[in-house]
Amino acid sequence: MMRRILPLALLLLAAPAAQAQQNAQEPAAGAPAVQAIAPEVGAGRGGTGGGQQPVTTEPQAPTGSPTPEASQTTPPQPPTPVTPIPTPAPFTDRGQSDAAELELRRALRGGMIEGAVTIPNQTAAVLIQPEGRDWRVFRNSTLGWTGAIAVLGMLAALALFYLLKGTTQIESGRSGRSILRYGGLERANHWMVATSFVLLGLSGLNLSYGRYLLRPLIGAEAFTSLTFWGQAVHQYLSFPFTIGLAVMLAVWLRENLPTRTDLAWLRAGGPMARGHPPAGKFNAGQKLLFWFVIGGGALVAASGYLLMFPFTLTDIAGQQWAHMAHGIMAMLMLAAILAHIYIGTLGTEGAFEGMSSGRVDYHYAKEHHRLWVEQEMAKAQEVVAPPARARSAGAD
Amino acid sequence: MARLKFLCDADRCIECNACVTACKNENEVPWGINRRRVVTINDGKPGERSISMACMHCTDAPCAAVCPVSCFYGTADGLVLHDKDLCIGCGYCFYACPFGAPQYPRVGNFGGRGKMDKCTYCAGGPQADNSAVEYAQYGANRLAEGKLPLCAEMCSTKALLAGDGEIIAAIYKERVQRRGYGSGAWGWRTAYKEGLAV
Numbered sequence A: 001m002m003r004r005i006l007p008l009a010l011l012l013l014a015a016p017a018a019q020a021q022q023n024a025q026e027p028a029a030g031a032p033a034v035q036a037i038a039p040e041v042g043a044g045r046g047g048t049g050g051g052q053q054p055v056t057t058e059p060q061a062p063t064g065s066p067t068p069e070a071s072q073t074t075p076p077q078p079p080t081p082v083t084p085i086p087t088p089a090p091f092t093d094r095g096q097s098d099a100a101e102l103e104l105r106r107a108l109r110g111g112m113i114e115g116a117v118t119i120p121n122q123t124a125a126v127l128i129q130p131e132g133r134d135w136r137v138f139r140n141s142t143l144g145w146t147g148a149i150a151v152l153g154m155l156a157a158l159a160l161f162y163l164l165k166g167t168t169q170i171e172s173g174r175s176g177r178s179i180l181r182y183g184g185l186e187r188a189n190h191w192m193v194a195t196s197f198v199l200l201g202l203s204g205l206n207l208s209y210g211r212y213l214l215r216p217l218i219g220a221e222a223f224t225s226l227t228f229w230g231q232a233v234h235q236y237l238s239f240p241f242t243i244g245l246a247v248m249l250a251v252w253l254r255e256n257l258p259t260r261t262d263l264a265w266l267r268a269g270g271p272m273a274r275g276h277p278p279a280g281k282f283n284a285g286q287k288l289l290f291w292f293v294i295g296g297g298a299l300v301a302a303s304g305y306l307l308m309f310p311f312t313l314t315d316i317a318g319q320q321w322a323h324m325a326h327g328i329m330a331m332l333m334l335a336a337i338l339a340h341i342y343i344g345t346l347g348t349e350g351a352f353e354g355m356s357s358g359r360v361d362y363h364y365a366k367e368h369h370r371l372w373v374e375q376e377m378a379k380a381q382e383v384v385a386p387p388a389r390a391r392s393a394g395a396d
Numbered sequence B: 001m002a003r004l005k006f007l008c009d010a011d012r013c014i015e016c017n018a019c020v021t022a023c024k025n026e027n028e029v030p031w032g033i034n035r036r037r038v039v040t041i042n043d044g045k046p047g048e049r050s051i052s053m054a055c056m057h058c059t060d061a062p063c064a065a066v067c068p069v070s071c072f073y074g075t076a077d078g079l080v081l082h083d084k085d086l087c088i089g090c091g092y093c094f095y096a097c098p099f100g101a102p103q104y105p106r107v108g109n110f111g112g113r114g115k116m117d118k119c120t121y122c123a124g125g126p127q128a129d130n131s132a133v134e135y136a137q138y139g140a141n142r143l144a145e146g147k148l149p150l151c152a153e154m155c156s157t158k159a160l161l162a163g164d165g166e167i168i169a170a171i172y173k174e175r176v177q178r179r180g181y182g183s184g185a186w187g188w189r190t191a192y193k194e195g196l197a198v
């Protein structure tokens, strides 16, 4: 029912409006029946064209003045030659930069072609960054070769060294007594750093060499899973590694400050010396490694965190630099730590116990770290039998 | 076989961003990801030019060279596409790409930045052509339907050209000869190791 009434009602409403429109089209009462399309020249408003028209449009000479003919008799002159004005470059072409030239210049001298974007992601404002090509060369060839040479070269050198020198024995044989060299904290911290370093190293090497060595072996999909978990491990283990280095710095800093003994140790030939030049808790070689690991570790950690939170502090060039520093330093550290592992295990009899049980053989300590043993003995003497004066002072 | 390329005639581009919108719409690109963008250089100065830029599908592509999991592949048309199932989101391709084309769904790198996304030249990915999976992962596959990328098809001033490199270069050269000037093909030197001599 409603449906049928509604259109009817609309019709009724519309009827008066339609009527009004019809009325508007009729001429208003009192106006002339036919109107001119356009008003004629000189005609008054609503007139019929009866107004006065000018006879000619030429200027009229005032009555009584001389005729202007005399001044108009000069023959026409040839146009004086003028230097042609060159057409300026089209307005749209002014100050235009040439794409190919600009790109070539940037590729040769570095720098990016940047502009403005209207999207929130402002890193998108870099239009072209030719440095990407340099970074590619670094990643694919510089880093690959540096790493291969450093790591494989070190392995070869160590193998050669082992073949020539063999394990450095404790000369006076084992004493059967031991001395505490590394406390629980020192060892726990060392192994935390060591474990994370090994895993960081392996996952890092996988990023550099995995696609050549592993991918063909295990297939693309398995390799992707491995690399994905590898990089996750790499990122999470950065924390124990960095914290461990900080603890190492705090615990071992004093014993690693350089002294005169170190110069003598190095001058005597360091690891190649005949016999054992005197050394404290750490010899100069260990101190060098310590500072190399602390310094290098700080650099890899800093650059690694930049890579982990990309574009927070740096732009694209900064990211590339962070990667380069990270990669090169990591490769060098790998090589150095390989040597460290060799010396601490295969290379030196009795050295590894220091990091496993914490106690080393007395003769080992005496030979390799004489000054330290003497110091420890002196300390122990004080505990067992304090100097007489101190005792009497306490007794009174 | 054609060698497909993009060419942006910067003397025509009016920075209307229609290409950006067309791309986002056609490929259902997620928020925050811009496969194509318009960069204005010398903004507000003489020589101001706007250039629409996306992946240029480089010759000897740097992104493919540095990817640690080798997830890129080239097509017969010279396109550079990638397999999202293999990508680990390491961000290396962005460092190597001269044009900032690779995009990531996540901001940080912590635990990976998600699967990298970039312009596919409206050619989808390694999945079956125009399947639902392909659409979800890579967006439209117009090429399989015989169509060119929508950004170029939609460009209001026909500044952005897509198609066989030789043909679009010829079109551009003719334009430059007619109007008497042109700033060149942006990115060609870097992407294809050849400028565009007019």
Ligand code: SF4
Pocket (backbone or CB within 6 Å): B054, B055, B056, B057, B058, B061, B062, B063, B064, B080, B096, B097, B098, B099, B100, B101, B102, B118, B191
């Ligand atoms: S423009 Fe960037 S992402 Fe595209 S092919 Fe070249 S390097 Fe790769």
Ligand code: SF4
Pocket (backbone or CB within 6 Å): B063, B066, B067, B068, B069, B070, B071, B082, B086, B087, B088, B089, B090, B091, B092, B093, B094, B102, B116
């Ligand atoms: S982000 Fe993905 S595609 Fe890019 S280099 Fe890393 S793994 Fe390869």
